[in-house]
Amino acid sequence: MTNLSNLLDTDPVVATAGTDMLADSIEQQGAAVSRADWQPPRAAAPALASLVADGRMPEANATAIERMLAVRPQLVDVQVARDVFAGMTDRTFLHAGPPLTWERASGPMRGAIIGAMLYEGLANDPDDAAAKAAAGEVELSPCHHHGAVGPMAGVTSPSMPVAVVADGAGDGISYSTLNEGLGKVLRYGAFAPEVIERLQWMDQVLGPVLGAVLRHRGPIDLQSLIAQALQMGDDGHNRNRAVTSLFLREIGAALVDGADAPTDQRLDVFTFIDGNDHFMLNLVMAAGKLGSDAAAGVPASSLVTVMARNGTDFGVRLSGTGDQWFTAPAPPVDGLYLGAFTEADASPDIGDSTITETVGLGGFAMAAAPAIVGFVGGTAAGAVRRTQAMYEITLAEHHAYQIPMLEFRGTPTGIDAARVVRTGVLPQINTGVAGKVPGTGMVGAGLVEAPIECFVDGINALAATVE
Amino acid sequence: MISRVEIQPGRYHDSVRLMQASKALQGVTGVADALVAMATELNLSLLADMGFDTDAASGAGPNDLLLAVRAETEDAITEARVALDSALTHRPASSGGLDVPPPKTAGSAGDVNGANIVLLSVPGEHAFVEAMEALETGRHVMIFSDNVPVAQEIVLKTYGAEHGLLVMGPDCGTAIVNGLGLGFANAMQPGPVGMVGASGTGIQQMCCLLDDAGAGVRHALGTGSHDLSEEVGAISTLQALAALDQDPATEVIVVISKPPAAPVAAKVRAAAAECSKPVVVTFMGENTLEEGAGEVLAHLGMDQPAYGSWPADQDDHRPGLLRGLFSGGTLRDEARFVASPQLGEIGKKEDDPGHTFVDYGDDEYTQGRAHPMIDQTVRIDRLIEAAADESVGVILMDVVLGYGANADPAPELAPEIMRATDAGVAVVVSLCGTRGDPQGRDAQARVLNEAGASVWLSNAAATREAVRLVTTRIST
Numbered sequence: 031m032t033n034l035s036n037l038l039d040t041d042p043v044v045a046t047a048g049t050d051m052l053a054d055s056i057e058q059q060g061a062a063v064s065r066a067d068w069q070p071p072r073a074a075a076p077a078l079a080s081l082v083a084d085g086r087m088p089e090a091n092a093t094a095i096e097r098m099l100a101v102r103p104q105l106v107d108v109q110v111a112r113d114v115f116a117g118m119t120d121r122t123f124l125h126a127g128p129p130l131t132w133e134r135a136s137g138p139m140r141g142a143i144i145g146a147m148l149y150e151g152l153a154n155d156p157d158d159a160a161a162k163a164a165a166g167e168v169e170l171s172p173c174h175h176h177g178a179v180g181p182m183a184g185v186t187s188p189s190m191p192v193a194v195v196a197d198g199a200g201d202g203i204s205y206s207t208l209n210e211g212l213g214k215v216l217r218y219g220a221f222a223p224e225v226i227e228r229l230q231w232m233d234q235v236l237g238p239v240l241g242a243v244l245r246h247r248g249p250i251d252l253q254s255l256i257a258q259a260l261q262m263g264d265d266g267h268n269r270n271r272a273v274t275s276l277f278l279r280e281i282g283a284a285l286v287d288g289a290d291a292p293t294d295q296r297l298d299v300f301t302f303i304d305g306n307d308h309f310m311l312n313l314v315m316a317a318g319k320l321g322s323d324a325a326a327g328v329p330a331s332s333l334v335t336v337m338a339r340n341g342t343d344f345g346v347r348l349s350g351t352g353d354q355w356f357t358a359p360a361p362p363v364d365g366l367y368l369g370a371f372t373e374a375d376a377s378p379d380i381g382d383s384t385i386t387e388t389v390g391l392g393g394f395a396m397a398a399a400p401a402i403v404g405f406v407g408g409t410a411a412g413a414v415r416r417t418q419a420m421y422e423i424t425l426a427e428h429h430a431y432q433i434p435m436l437e438f439r440g441t442p443t444g445i446d447a448a449r450v451v452r453t454g455v456l457p458q459i460n461t462g463v464a465g466k467v468p469g470t471g472m473v474g475a476g477l478v479e480a481p482i483e484c485f486v487d488g489i490n491a492l493a494a495t496v497e
Numbered sequence: 498m499i500s501r502v503e504i505q506p507g508r509y510h511d512s513v514r515l516m517q518a519s520k521a522l523q524g525v526t527g528v529a530d531a532l533v534a535m536a537t538e539l540n541l542s543l544l545a546d547m548g549f550d551t552d553a554a555s556g557a558g559p560n561d562l563l564l565a566v567r568a569e570t571e572d573a574i575t576e577a578r579v580a581l582d583s584a585l586t587h588r589p590a591s592s593g594g595l596d597v598p599p600p601k602t603a604g605s606a607g608d609v610n611g612a613n614i615v616l617l618s619v620p621g622e623h624a625f626v627e628a629m630e631a632l633e634t635g636r637h638v639m640i641f642s643d644n645v646p647v648a649q650e651i652v653l654k655t656y657g658a659e660h661g662l663l664v665m666g667p668d669c670g671t672a673i674v675n676g677l678g679l680g681f682a683n684a685m686q687p688g689p690v691g692m693v694g695a696s697g698t699g700i701q702q703m704c705c706l707l708d709d710a711g712a713g714v715r716h717a718l719g720t721g722s723h724d725l726s727e728e729v730g731a732i733s734t735l736q737a738l739a740a741l742d743q744d745p746a747t748e749v750i751v752v753i754s755k756p757p758a759a760p761v762a763a764k765v766r767a768a769a770a771e772c773s774k775p776v777v778v779t780f781m782g783e784n785t786l787e788e789g790a791g792e793v794l795a796h797l798g799m800d801q802p803a804y805g806s807w808p809a810d811q812d813d814h815r816p817g818l819l820r821g822l823f824s825g826g827t828l829r830d831e832a833r834f835v836a837s838p839q840l841g842e843i844g845k846k847e848d849d850p851g852h853t854f855v856d857y858g859d860d861e862y863t864q865g866r867a868h869p870m871i872d873q874t875v876r877i878d879r880l881i882e883a884a885a886d887e888s889v890g891v892i893l894m895d896v897v898l899g900y901g902a903n904a905d906p907a908p909e910l911a912p913e914i915m916r917a918t919d920a921g922v923a924v925v926v927s928l929c930g931t932r933g934d935p936q937g938r939d940a941q942a943r944v945l946n947e948a949g950a951s952v953w954l955s956n957a958a959a960t961r962e963a964v965r966l967v968t969t970r971i972s973t
Contacts, residue, residue: 034637038716040675043613044612044677044679045636046616047617047619047627049641052618055901068602068603079622079626083625085652088633212539366520369547370547404517411596418598452626
């Protein structure tokens with residue numbers, strides 16, 4: 031029998047959860063006490079208890095988060111979608127979030143599908159595209175089912191250039207489209223001629239030039255760039271200005287003399303990236319996808335490997351429940367709006383960009399991004415509070431992503447669905463807002479909380495796997 | 498409708514602040530449309546889409562601030578400009594430091610202060626998850642909560658035993674660890690006695706007696722009311738016993754419980770016999786706490802004193818039955834054990850015939866209110882009823898002092914005790930408290946005594962007095 035030496039030999043230090051009376055009487059004796067602001071879980075209490083009784087969850091979570099943190103995402107190439115996605119036909123369109131049908135698709139999702147059909151030459155005009163999509167002429171499949179992620183609508187069609195991110199510490203690979211910029215762009219559901227023209231320029235010039243640059247100079251260490259950017263005021267989701275600047279420095283020399291392309295094309299590529307503060311968002315997302323995929327498939331683990339929205343549903347996947355999606359209606363965004371747009375113009379939450387929050391960036395790194403504190407009540411303290419609250423529901427502090435304002439503490443990384451359900455503390459997400467009418471484009475940006483139902487359903491399903 | 502487009506060159510603001518400014522402008526009465534943005538290509542095209550004249554903005558670039566307002570009057574435009582300046586210069590007051598949100602779980606709370614003990618009083622159905630987290634992070638746990646399934650208790654205690662961690666509870670009301678009282682605990686001088694108790698008020702009564710005799714207690718480890726059940730098998734009791742045996746500050750160990758199942762009792766006695774230190778085993782129903790305290794004192798070379806009492810002459814009380822109004826379950830059980838040889842079977846429920854000793858700390862009486870050690874309403878009510886009931890001749894009640902208990906119980910009881918004694922009912926109080934208790938033991942005793950009650954520190958002695966009173970005035 032082990033003795034209880036550290037109980038009887040040391041001055042007791044007590045933490046409490048429950049009635050204040052017990053904590054009060056400890057203080058009455060002159061001892062300090064740390065009190066939990068405890069609330070009963072809103073649901074799934076029996077599932078939590080059976081997971082705890084099963085006993086495998088802590089070790090499973092340790093394994094899963096270790097895998098998430100071990101990846102070293104390297105941007106290695108830019109290729110064409112149809113060449114990298116196995117089984118992709120001319121009519122396969124990847125999209126953001128959990129699985130979706132045209133019938134249930136939101137305005138921006140429909141707009142992006144229409145735009146991609148026009149871009150691929152599958153329809154003559156928007157009405158024709160909508161009719162064909164409604165008739166099932168395109169096959170929709172979530173990006174997440176293909177090792178890929180896409181911001182907002184996330185529509186990825188066969189001719190689009192995709193960034194290839196490989197794991198420098200393993201053999202995982204992830205993909206994302208290239209970022210088009212803000213405003214009237216496909217991912218926000220716009221499909222005007224200028225949108226299609228830009229997409230064509232991206233597959234004819236941007237993709238090939240960037241691919242050549244990367245093959246010439248070698249892989250770019252994305253984790254290193256993101257880590258630096260957090261110390262320069264980025265959150266990796268709603269602010270990517272610093273990381274985009276760093277990226278341009280990385281490719282600068284190779285863009286000047288490493289790409290076999292006419293000068294005007296190389297200049298256009300530079301100007302395009304320079305003019306788009308969110309160019310790196312997609313690559314930060316692909317880096318995140320590499321980590322989250324590495325963490326998937328650990329039995330009994332409650333680690334969240336995917337949070338993603340398709341404009342209709344918000345979906346979550348857990349490491350221990352395999353390919354299952356747990357969905358709830360996509361919530362509205364608490365946003366700030368461009369120009370004359372208001373929340374009445376906004377589509378519900380959409381996009382795979384919540385992969386950033388899934389790996390300790392975005393809303394979870396808000397304390398690193400004082401420039402965008404306008405989203406959180408306008409004070410730097412509000413941003414810090416937001417990040418601080420996320421430590422309660424995460425499994426680790428990121429070794430590379432650090433927050434200067436918190437004395438370089440690592441960002442809260444790896445959401446534990448069990449802790450979300452237990453505490454009711456919801457993942458805080460920074461996001462853009464798409465116009466709800468197809469073709470509108472971006473209308474604002476703001477904050478959203480992941481719906482608790484996804485986590486409750488996930489924990490109930492995880493408990494079923496251990497019973 | 499008036500439209501106005503302005504360019505403010507070189508005035509840079511980030512897009513988030515500009516969206517906030519746009520929002521502020523749209524809130525101005527009379528403003529129909531507004532755009533505040535840096536004059537990027539995108540925003541200039543947005544300007545055109547909104548139907549503004551773009552000529553005024555020609556030549557503007559991404560480092561210039563673009564302001565476009567459409568309003569009903571010139572005044573509204575002026576007001577919009579003021580609102581814009583305010584939105585772009587307004588700095589919300591900082592909340593000061595980098596405040597941390599409060600921890601949400603006991604484990605997180607423990608991370609804040611490096612706790613080695615987690616004390617849980619969350620509803621029983623949620624205690625398991627919190628307790629397991631505490632154990633997994635290397636902390637001992639005291640579970641005040643009741644209604645935790647025994648299967649969960651076994652998981653917790655087995656894990657604890659494997660990792661050298663003590664699980665006190667569930668349903669553990671009292672503990673003292675290195676002099677710090679947890680839950681309902683009396684203030685004790687640290688000393689050579691170490692306790693292991695499956696019963697909260699049992700520990701408290703033992704503390705009360707030892708304190709009155711001048712013996713100190715450093716540790717009183719509660720184990721919870723189910724620990725000595727056959728299913729749990731005394732896991733925590735055996736752990737605590739072994740730890741106290743190894744604790745250099747402990748000289749004598751006392752184990753306190755209601756009588757456990759025979760195999761468990763045998764296991765505990767065997768473990769006690771293995772100890773290098775004297776172990777006094779007090780299973781109520783076999784002996785009293787008073788007898789147990791006497792044995793402990795004997796091991797310390799101390800005499801058992803006449804425990805403190807504040808007598809009252811109530812020998813001419815009216816004849817009638819004995820009503821026991823208890824807040825401590827163990828005190829009630831000990832009183833039954835002491836009284837039944839002379840009084841026969843004593844009812845445990847209010848409507849049992851004959852003499853009754855009721856535990857008002859039982860779930861039945863605590864629905865929606867605090868424990869009677871804190872909230873005396875129900876017992877005061879029953880005191881009034883008993884005084885009015887001509888069939889009642891003697892009232893026996895406990896008053897428990899210490900941390901966690903009612904801050905000043907005697908003055909709440911005194912008026913009704915006085916009314917009862919005036920009506921001819923004898924009132925005997927078992928006062929469970931120590932000299933250091935925050936309520937002031939002797940002051941409480943005097944208030945009760947002045948109200949007409951006789952007051953005893955020993956629950957057994959109080960019971961004997963009540964039995965003496967009730968048996969010397971048999972109605973004819």
